[in-house]
Amino acid sequence: MSKVDILEAWQAHLADGRRRSPHTVRAYLAAANRLLQATGLGNFNDVAKLDGPALRRQLAARRAEGLSNASAARELSALKGFVSFARSQVGEDATPPRLRGPRLKKGLPRPVTPDEAVNVADLVAGTANEAWTGARDRAVLLLMYGAGLRIAEALSLKGGDLPLGDTLAVTGKGGKQRVVPLISIIRAAVADYVEKCPWPIEREQPLFRGQKGGTLSQGMVQKAMARARIALGLPSTATPHALRHSFATHLLSAGADLRSLQELLGHASLGSTQIYTKVDAATLLDTYRSAHPREKKPSG
The missing domain is CATH 1.10.443.10 (Intergrase catalytic core)
Incomplete structure (x- = not known):
């Protein structure tokens, strides 16, 4: 199974199995792709072996790029879900790696898309x-x-x-x-x-x-x-x-x-x-960081 096959299976799981929104599917797929590029892994068996420290290193690299706490929390959720999915694909316990995400400031409403x-x-x-x-x-x-x-x-x-x-x-x-x-x-x-x-x-x-x-x-x-x-x-x-x-x-x-x-x-x-002006500004900034070309690592 190639990296493309892994990502296609992950995308189908999110879109069809979990019925995630298109925006969430794109974000989680991008997080999985970045993880595979950083680790050089190309099959579910190897992905299933990733543990908390491995994900922490990936998250640290992303934080060094200026990722906000909210985006880092979403990235971590995507990575844990991806590893859990890989474990289920190879017949292992699908429990995700134990790893705490960054603390988020409380107080702002959390709307859904x-x-x-x-x-x-x-x-x-x-x-x-x-x-x-x-x-x-x-x-x-x-x-x-x-x-x-x-x-x-x-x-x-x-x-x-x-x-x-x-x-x-x-x-x-x-x-x-x-x-x-x-x-x-x-x-x-x-x-x-x-x-x-x-x-x-x-x-x-x-x-x-x-x-x-x-x-x-x-x-x-x-x-x-x-x-x-x-x-x-x-x-x-x-x-x-x-x-x-x-x-x-x-x-x-x-x-x-x-x-x-x-x-x-x-x-x-x-x-x-x-308070909703703060929510809207936070959403706009998160979208900017996800979409701006200077915020993206070159593919390859």
């Missing part, structure tokens, strides 16, 4: 025990990602909010009301759930119902997303609330101003919204 958000919602729907609960959870998650709702706000919707139009009046923290736009995919997802729901959707009753017809709990949505997160290989930060963070970050990246974003999120203070 658009592909990851949609993949999570679709996987939740496709793996549910019943079609109606899958449609329900998908609709809730898309309300959080596509309209920026908090989970409690989504679950507080009632039958009287139907039929959904182009906008939705939401009551947030402190009883503050705001109006959010609803794109067609959200309206379609809610309509699909309503059609499949075995319980009558009454005006004063919760829109999203639990298995026995009561109010759907936040814990059920969180568990559904946790299962999808694990299946897709996403980090533990990929929670339902991360979908709201993604809504904010992606709007800011697309040119939304802070005041408008504050209104859409229902923040009482602009300071709460300003």
Whole structure:
């Protein structure tokens, strides 16, 4: 097996087996390619023998190139996953090498990518025990990602909010009301759930119902997303609330101003919204370091 064969197998595993987003597949494939170039290895047996110190040396070389803590953590995750995959290919225990990554500053939201958000919602729907609960959870998650709702706000919707139009009046923290736009995919997802729901959707009753017809709990949505997160290989930060963070970050990246974003999120203070400027800047810098030709080592 050549190096090309190894990388193709790794790419197929990420894209088809783990259903990672195209962006993640590219990043993890590049990390594996750099490791193979640095070590000169060309088969899974040798890759499977790599240990913690070997990966630490590779990571140190990358850090010397100016890699940020966040990018270094992602690089390490890719390398550990690659070695784990190699071990599974040669019939060994697929446990990855034990190695701690760099410490990351806490405080900034950790959004998911658009592909990851949609993949999570679709996987939740496709793996549910019943079609109606899958449609329900998908609709809730898309309300959080596509309209920026908090989970409690989504679950507080009632039958009287139907039929959904182009906008939705939401009551947030402190009883503050705001109006959010609803794109067609959200309206379609809610309509699909309503059609499949075995319980009558009454005006004063919760829109999203639990298995026995009561109010759907936040814990059920969180568990559904946790299962999808694990299946897709996403980090533990990929929670339902991360979908709201993604809504904010992606709007800011697309040119939304802070005041408008504050209104859409229902923040009482602009300071709460300003944190997303740091998230967007961090994402931009990470993209720059990944794409700028002076940040790349010559291939060969």
